Amino acid sequence: MLLIRCPYCEEERPELEFRNAGEAHVVRSANIAGESDDDFEKFFFIRANPKGVIYERWRHIHGCARFFNAVRDTVTDKFVMTYKAGEPKPAKLPGAAK
Amino acid sequence: MSAAFRISGAGRLSQAKTASFSFDDKSYTGIEGDTLASALLANGVHLVGRSFKYHRPRGFLSAGAxxxxxxxxxxxxxxxxxxxxRATVQELYDGLTANSQNRWPSLAFDVGAVNDIASPLFSAGFYYKTFMWPKWAWRDLYEPKIRAAAGLGVSPDKPDPDHYAARYAHCEVLVLGGGAAGIAAAxxxxxxxxxxxxxxxxxxxxxxxxxxxxxxxxGQDGYAWARxxxxxxxxxGNVRVLSRTTAFGYYAQNFVGxxxxxxDxxxxxxxxxxxxxxxxxxAKRVVIATGAIERHxxxxxxDRPGVMLASAARTYLNHxxxxxxxxxxVxxxxxxxxxAAIDLNKAGVNVAAIVDLRDNPAGPVIDEARALGIEINFGRAVVSASGKLRVSSMTVQPKxxxxxxxIPVDxxxxxxxxxxxVHLFSQSRGKVAFNDETKRFVPGTYAxxxxxxxACNxxxxLDATIDEAYAAGAKASKDTGGSARKSAKPKVDAGESWSRGMLGAAPGAGPGxxxxxxxDFQNDVTAKDIRQAVHxxxxSIEHVKRFTTNGMATDQGKTSNMHGLAIAAEELGKPIPQVGLTTFRAPYTPVTFGSIVGHARGALFDPTRRTATHGWxxxxxxxxxxVGHWKRAWYFPKAGEDMHKAVDRECVTVxxxxxxxxxxxxxxxxxxxxxxxxFMELLYTNPWEKLETGRCRYGIMLREDGFIYDDGVVGRLAPDRFHVTTTTGGAPRVMNHMEDYLQTEFPHLNVWLTSITEQWAVIAVQGPKSRDIIAPLVEGIDMSDEAMPHMSVREGKICGVPTRLFRMSxxxxxxxxxxxxxxxxxxVWEALWAEGQKHGATAYGTEAMHVLRAEKGYIIVGQDTDGTVTPNDAGLDWAVGKKKTDFVGIRGLIRPDLVAKGRKQLxxxxxxxxxxxxEEGAQIVADPKQPIPMKMIGHVTSSYWSENCGRSIALALVAGGxxxxxxxxxxxxxxxxxEVEVTGMVFVDEKGERLNG
Incomplete structure (x- = not known):
């Protein structure tokens, strides 16, 4: 079981309190009705599924109930960092030497 | 009376506390503190089991896990x-009853041992090669026979009456293993x-x-120091000491099971x-002090009974x-x-000979053995052991x-x-490194x-171990906020040290x-099997493992993995690290299902939700x-009624x-x-801005892909307040779906969402007399058709308590x-029931509810839809706001496949x-005479006997329906x-006049 830091509660809590909510920074178009098939496909169906660093959404569903973003390494399962929903993708990751 | 092989003056058990036990129906006496193994050995019993495949007689190899x-x-x-x-782990208690396994009719005479004689037939990969054909025989012949013959032990056939506890714990330093290293670190x-x-x-x-x-x-004996x-x-106060406690799994972020x-x-x-x-x-830090395991x-x-690890013999003697x-x-x-030889010799046991593969080893223990007069043979090998149910001699040859x-031996x-x-280290995803000099895998890169x-490092x-462990314990606590140390590290006055040895087959068991x-004793894998697998x-060692099953038994190759690897490497002509090491996985030793399940079984497996009227x-x-976690009243049978009669009566009465x-x-x-x-405009397909306060609307919620996600009636209580209902099963995910959009896509909207499922009890009163039943109990609400038409909501009081009264059906x-x-x-239910009784109303359950709604063609999301149904497919296009420019699913709805002709329609x-x-779920075809496999054009989603219609009715998804x-x-x-006829979905009152009837 992982420990996840909720950026709203500002503390680490056990994974049981959280639920994954898929890839982060997938933006729903303000004019979604007018979107092309290709753009809608990218928005709705296509996901990165990387080996390594992934940006994803989590919800502290059994805690403060807020959605937030997390950077996780899919190889080690380690959470690199978490940040609030709406904040931009971090330009630099802590300890990103390798 | 003490048992024949108990040495007086040796060991640490108090001879006074005896415990009687039985093994295969024979009674023995042991001492409290014994394991079953030590107690049997004290009685001279070595033969305790039969091996898995060849049914060879087996004894104790070790004294541990x-x-x-x-x-x-x-x-x-x-x-x-x-x-x-494992008899080597099971502690003795007075009255313990143990039986041997995998033998018939008896341990000493086992019919299955014919497998041993026929063993050339049962070499590595035997099952894979033999039971390939004919195809039918696998199911009808091979599998049942193999299943009957395979497996170890017999499962109990009654529910487990014991209970299992669970605890969470947090600590700065978790020390795994309580030997010299673990104790020093702790x-x-x-x-x-x-x-x-x-x-x-x-x-x-x-x-x-x-x-x-x-x-x-x-200054004291090592074991006394440990105690x-x-x-x-x-x-x-800051230390928790857990004995009889196995760390079986090392998970992410220092989470250890x-x-x-x-x-027991x-x-x-x-x-x-x-x-x-x-x-x-x-744990913030984990100190792994899991020691080392001796190899055979x-x-x-x-494998003959009586052949065992030297450290085991020493444990049986000294402890x-x-x-x-x-x-x-030896x-x-x-x-x-x-x-071991020295300790046994000093205890009065004759050591017939030490056979040492090495040519000219030197050292204090060798000198001491020689001084005791024990015969030592260097550069020689034991090429065979004789004896069947117990070893009787060893055959020695220059290597x-x-x-x-x-040489006769027992x-x-x-x-x-x-x-x-390195099991737990490896489970922590650390990478082991091979030390070529000492020929062993040790922890390399930490994760x-x-x-x-x-020893596990x-x-x-002993001196180096205590040094290292004490320093590690000190550092782990310092890193996690510990104060400065006060006392000095334990001082080792004397200790034993050994390393090296050999990997793989000994002379006489080599290639050819x-x-x-x-x-691997438990899975009966020989050196020859490993070589054959390579041939x-x-x-890859992973393939060798699976082909031979080396290391796949319940002991997970604790003694066998390195030997197997070395033999495979030799055969492949590659250095050991290039052949690799199989993955260590949890659990370290077998773990009962009971301990994992804990209290979550039977009635406590899942929460149960009951409504306010459950008792009534x-x-x-x-x-x-x-229904999910809920218990819902299904039907209310009267005396003599079966389910069908009760449901028919309920449906007709309503x-x-x-x-x-x-x-x-x-x-x-x-x-x-x-x-x-x-917000409602964005989350539902329907228009909401113009819905008047006090009115209701049937809403449909889509996912972004355009498929129906949920539905329900929504009442507007005030310009800024909606009372939304969802399906029973959909409540949590709809709430999550709404929160998701509110928090992340539409955070500019000033809206709060509150689950009120458990706060409001809901009593549906349906039927021509419904108003007459309710009205006498209601205050402050005009229930006339003019003041309160179909699909409206009012707030007032019923039976003196607040109510949100919906008119809906x-x-x-x-x-x-x-x-x-x-x-x-x-x-309130009881008050309404009393009123209802005056009119002859009935209580009805979920089954009648399903029939009644099906008679009207009202869908149930999740039954008549399956996540691939659009509002149009369900005949609900009218509920999609045509003038809206945005709602969740608006774009999905116009995807090419969703507007194509021939979609399945309800x-x-x-x-x-x-x-x-x-039958619900039954498939539908257009031409029953077509060859199999037929083209299925749809399926039945709902189907009931309708007493009101005097016939059966059904809903179905049919292509181009x-x-x-x-x-x-x-x-x-x-x-x-x-044969069926395709009809409209409404079977009762097509014009909808009864809503006001």
């Missing part, structure tokens, strides 16, 4: 027959005041200090004690006071077996060939060297905040030989059904008079705020849903024979094909 052979069935009573218990950490947990799988702490007679620490240190640690065996060692545990306790520990020598017939024989031979490739000599103590226990110390010698030199093309319904004889139905399980969400209507009749605070739900079906009720009105389609079933 690595035991592959001595698996027994422990029987407490009919429900407690635990198979595959002492260093404990003194700094941080929270420390020290766990060891044995009943007594001390690890190898239990048998290392030469160890002296802080004193444990007593000191136990007395400290441990199982504590609480009562007790005569009468009593109900107040759990059998086992699962500890889930989160791989030579012909090395339990038991001699494993009277005339023992076969070794390193120093440590000498210490490069030459004259043989047979036990052979062997040591090929020590394998560091988590842990450190390995002592490849550290040799066909002898049974076992690598047959298994070049139960008192009326309602039959309940499970349409004739009226009925009461508990709809409390419906999900309810309050959407509140200045932007509530805007899921039956097609005039209907109301009375929402009252849940605490008043039962009282329609009604009438069977040509009105008495025939279709709405263009097939009046067509005959076919439902092929095992007993014949059923």
């Amino acid at each position: 690595e035991e592959p052979n001595a698996l027994v069935q422990i029987v407490r009573d009919d429900a407690r027959k635990t198979p595959n218990v 002492l260093a950490a404990a003194e700094t005041g941080v929270r420390v947990i020290l766990a060891d799988e044995q009943a007594e702490f001390g690890g190898s200090l239990r048998f290392e007679s030469g160890a002296r620490i802080d 004193a240190a444990i007593a000191k640690l136990k007395a400290m 441990l199982v504590e065996r609480v009562s 060692h007790l005569k009468n545990p009593g109900r107040e004690l759990a059998r086992e306790r699962l500890w889930q520990v989160r 020598m791989v030579f012909a017939n090395n 339990y006071g038991v001699a494993v024989g009277r005339n023992v031979g 076969y070794t490739a390193n120093d440590s077996a000498y210490a 490069n060939g030459g004259g043989e000599r047979t 036990a052979i103590l062997m040591s090929a060297g020590w394998t560091p226990s 988590q905040d842990c450190v390995s110390v002592g 490849g550290t040799d010698g 030989t066909t002898v049974k030199a076992f690598v 047959e093309g298994m070049h 319904a139960a008192s009326q004889g309602a039959v309940f059904e499970d 349409r004739k008079v009226g009925g009461l139905f508990d709809a409390s399980t419906l999900g309810k969400i309050e959407v509140v705020g200045p932007d509530a209507a805007k 899921f039956t097609g009749e005039r209907g109301f849903e009375v929402n009252v605070p849940a605490d008043y739900g039962e009282a 329609v009604g079906l009438k069977t040509k024979d009105p008495k025939v009720v279709l 709405r263009d097939r009105m009046g067509q005959t389609l076919y439902v092929p079933m095992p007993n014949g094909t059923i």
